[in-house]
Every structure is written in C-alpha cells, then in structure tokens.
Amino acid sequence: MNIEQYEYMPGPHDAAGIKMLLHDPNEIPRVHALGQAIPPGSHVFVGVKMIEITNLPRPHGDCFDKSLEYADMYTTEACQLDCLTRRAAEKCGCRSLFMPEKNETFPMMSAALCDCPVPCSFRLYETDISYASTSEYSLNKFLSDDDKGNLSQSLLEAAEVTSRYEVAKYSQIQSLYDNFVRHMDTVRRRVIVNVKETVNKATLEVNQRYKEIEDHYNWKDYLYRYQEYILQKNFMRPRDAYEERIFHIVALGYAEYIMTVEGRIRMLAGGEFTDDSTRRLLYEDISALLTNRKMIVEIALVNYTSLIEAYDTGIQIFNYKFFDTPRAHNIPAAPKLLIKESRVHNSYATRYGKRFGSYLNRTIAVLEVCHELLDEAYSNMTLDEESMTDCREKFRYLMRNWVFARSVFYFDTIDWPLKQIEERHENFDKQWNELNTVFGNLNQSLISLKTEIESFEEGTFESIKEIRDSVKDYLNNTVSKLYISERFTSLSFKHLVTKFDLFFQQLRSRESSMMDWLSQMNDDAFGILKVIVYDQDSWEYYNFTGRTEYLGNISDIESDLKENYTATAALMQFSLTVNGSDSVLLSTFSDFVEEMMAYKDSLKIDSSFIKDNFLHVDIFYRQMSYEEIHQQKAYDMFSLWCDIGGTMGLFLGASFLSLVELVDFILTHTVNPKKGNKEHTRKQFL
Known part of the structure; x- marks a missing residue:
C-alpha cells in the first residue's frame, strides 16, 4: 500500500500511516476508536480469528434486535447512528449519515438518550499483529520502472502543490528570496557603486601622489644634468683646452729634448765651432729651445693655477649656457662643496694636486740652470759637467713625475666631481625607477580592479540576478520549484558561486598588494625627497631659484608626505567598504542550495521513499476454524425443585444426627x- 505521504497537507493529525479495523461487513466500522495504527516502512503480519457470538434476549440477557429506520441490520453502532440521525433531522432539519466531527453534542445525546442494547447475534474478528521493518533493498521488488515513472510524476506534482500551499515551505522560499534581494542590493551598492567609485578616487589620488613626486624628480634630474654640464663645460673643459694647447707639450719628448739641449751645449763648450757667427747661431738656437720650453711650462703653471683656483673656490673658469637656463645660474648651481672636496677627498688628490704645480716650478728652475750653463759654454767655452748632469737628470725626473702627477691630478681632482655627480644621478634614477615600477604596478592594479568590477557587474552579477529572478518567477507561479532547484544545484551555479567568491578573494588580495605598493611608494618618495633635501651642493641653487621647500626640516616633509599617503591608503581599504556583504550573500546561496537539495532529495524514489510511503500488510487466519459462543438458560424449574429437595434432605439428616x-x-x-x-x-x- 502506498499511503502517499508526499500528498499530505498540514492538518490536525501529525501521524503518518493507516488505521486498520477488521469488522463484519454489516457493521458500521468505528475505525477512529477501534482501528490499529500501522506506520509506513513496515511489514505487518495480521493473524485473524473469527468469533461468532449468540446472546440471549431479555429476561435472560441484554440483547435485543429491532428494526432501524436507516439501517437494514441491527447493531449497536447502527442503532446509535440511526438514533443520532433521527435526532439530527428533528433538531436541524437534515439527515446526514455523518455528523460533524468537532460538534460533540450529538454523540453525547445518542449515548444518553438512545436505547441501543447489544445485538443477539454478531461476529468479532480478533487480531494478533506483529511488525517488521521494510528492507532497504525492496525498492525493485515493490516498483517496476513504469511504477517509478508514474510515482515520480505524482511525487513531483504533489511536491509542487505542497511547496506553494504549505505555509512553512512557501514562507521559507519567500524569506530566502527576500534575503537574496536585500543582500544582492547591498553587494551592488557596496561593490559595484561604492568600491568602483572608491577605485576611481584612489586612482586619481595615486596619480596625484605620483605627479607630485614626479615634479620633484624632474626638477632634481634637471639640476643633476645641469651640474654635470657645469662640471664638464665650465670646469673640465678648461682643463681639456689647457691640455690641448699647453699641457701636452710640457713633457713632449722630454728625454730627447734634454739630451739635444745637453749635446748642443757641449758642442759650444768643446770648441768644435770656431766661427763666431756659427757659434752665435747655435747659441741662439739652444737658447730658444730652453726659453720656449720655459715659457710653455710657465703658461702651464698659470693654467694649473687657474684650475686650482677654480676647484678651490668652486667658481667656474668658462661660462657656458645650459639650454635656456640663464648664465647667471651657473655659479649658484655649481656643486661647490663637491668641487672643493675634490682637492682633498683622498691623499692622492691632496698630494699630487700640489705636486703638479711644484714640478712645474722646479722645472722652470732647472731650465734656468740649463740656460746659465749655456751662457757659460758660449762665453767661456767651458762646461761644469756635474751641473750639466744634474740639470739633465732633474729635468728628466721632474717631467717623468709631472706626467704621473698630471694623470693623478686629472683623475682624482678634475674628473672626480663629475663622477660623483653622475653616481648620485644614477642612484637617484634607480630610486626613481623603483618608485616608477611600484607606481606602475599600483596604477595598473587599480585599472585592472576597475575592469574586474565592471566585468563582475556585467557577467557574474548579472548571472546571479537571473537566478534571483527565477526565484521571483516561482513566487509569481510562472516556473516550478523543480526548475529553480535545478538551477541552484547545477554545476554552472556552483561555478558561478566560485567566481563570485574568487572575485572577493582577489579584491582583498589586491587590496593587500596595493597597500604594500602604496607603502613602498611612500618610502620611495620619501627617499627621493631625502636625496633632494640632503644635497648640500644644491642648497645655494634651491635658495637662488626659490625652491625653499627643499630647505625645510626633513621631519616636517616626512609628516606631510605621510599624511597625504595615509589619506590615499584610506581610499584603498575596499574590504571595509564591502564590509562582509559578500559572505552574507554567499550564506544566502548556501541556504538556497541546501533548501533545493532537500527538495530534490524529497523527489527521489529510493528506499527512504519506500519507507516513508509504503507498507506491506499480510492478513491471514491463524487457523482454519472459528469459535462460537452461545448464551443458554443456565437454571430452570426442575433444577429449582431438585435443589430444594436436596437442601431439605441435607437439613433433615443434619438435624437427626x-x-x-x-x-x-x-x-x-x-x-x-x-x-x-x-x-x-x-x-x-x-
């Protein structure tokens, strides 16, 4: 038997199953009072024994058979219902075979006012019941494939009806839908509206912070290039000019030169030329050689002195113009401290910077001694060999060491400031490139996040709205609950929920990354400002150009910078804007999926379904016989006289003895x- 529990609707009873009563076909069954309950999922064995009872009428018994108006055969139940029906007709003007169940007036009246003795002849069915549970493997035994198909359809139709008309079930879907709508609206407002707006503001703020530091970088980059230009054109270019004009001649063929001079002086002193005119020409030639070289050395010394003065004072020698920058900027823009430091920054610069000039001065003195030896050889035709040798060796020594001193002087003094500025510039550019990379990552992440929000709005969110609308269609009775349950339990919805959750995970992950990048950008920006502020070689030019912000306290600059970046960071706290609305909506999804899974499970034709709806009843006679009970007259007149005689005999015998x-x-x-x-x-x- 299929009790079709899936068709049940809420009512006054909370039990499921059947009530069974075995009764005579002529009796009106009192199932409610006498029926035996059998639950679903059970196999019931009912053993039956039939008993026929014959009662004696009055005065020997209480049975009585009388004709009834509404029943063909007399029974106590039929008599009571007949009496009840007649009284109902008299009182209400109607004759219903079944009285209202909740009106207790008529049953009490029938019991109190109706004379309904037991019948003189009737049957009873005595039952013995035993129970066993239905096996979970009995599905195929109970149902064929056709039965399953019909049951599935019936079950689905019943479930659709009960899901709408059962208040608790319908209210549950309505409540879930209301939560769905409310939480979706919250997600839309907080994410698609607020977060998108916040991303736009954060993008503007980040770009503003970048533009601010970019202006500082560009200005300092210009100053570095300007200082490099000043060093190259106004300090190093004079050296190059001096080198080109004079310095390269000072020691040019110095060994051959001094040997030539020495040889010709010896010729004058040795008397090889007796002709005065020839000797005069040779003298003048040697004198010219010595005088010219001395003049070259003296000019070199003057040039050296101008270089030293320039590097000692930081005042340029030349005054080249850097693009459109006025020449008046050259002096304040020059890195004077660095230029001055180049003279003493190490022992080589200190030692060989001095030796450069010292060797020139000593060379002049040696050349003068050589000229004196020339004059003596010309006049007296004599030569001091020791002096000549000393003059030759000192000149060679001085030139050889001057060449080395010149090289060291160029490297450690003349070229050193430019190398320092270039190194500073390179490090500054590295810092800028690091900041630029961080800004690029941060800005690109913000742009990507905006794109992802738009994609989320147009894709994932729209798909979720379609799911939501399908629930609304169900509530408006345009689609079935099975339809929405299929949607909520489908693989595509699972993927949709995964995409939804992944979006918010990525949002929080991006927030964390962007906060790290913004913090790094702040550190890099402060590092760039520190380089600018701490560059003492530029303080004069800062003041000259009115860039007094670079002359302030570094702590104040750091505080202002941090305040700006803190305000920007506050805009990128997207998780605070979302405020867990995604988790609430995900919970709503889970509630819907759980509800729909339970609904689909309720539509399965399986062993649980069998246990909830089917029961198996075997009714059989316990034995192939029945019992008859007859009432008989137990005492008649003959028995009375016999009892009297016996009693009297007993009394008489007892009295005589x-x-x-x-x-x-x-x-x-x-x-x-x-x-x-x-x-x-x-x-x-x-």
Missing part, C-alpha cells in the same frame, strides 16, 4: 462422669 449426639453427651456426663473422665484421659494418652 445432632439430636442423638446431644442425648449421648448428656447421659455421659450426668450418669457416669468418672468413667467418662477416665476414658477421656485414656483417649488423651493414646
């Missing part, structure tokens, strides 16, 4: 009392 014993007792105790006592004693002894 009692009289004889009484006479004997009297005689025994009055005529011969002693004998009586002895006999009594003897009897007692025995």
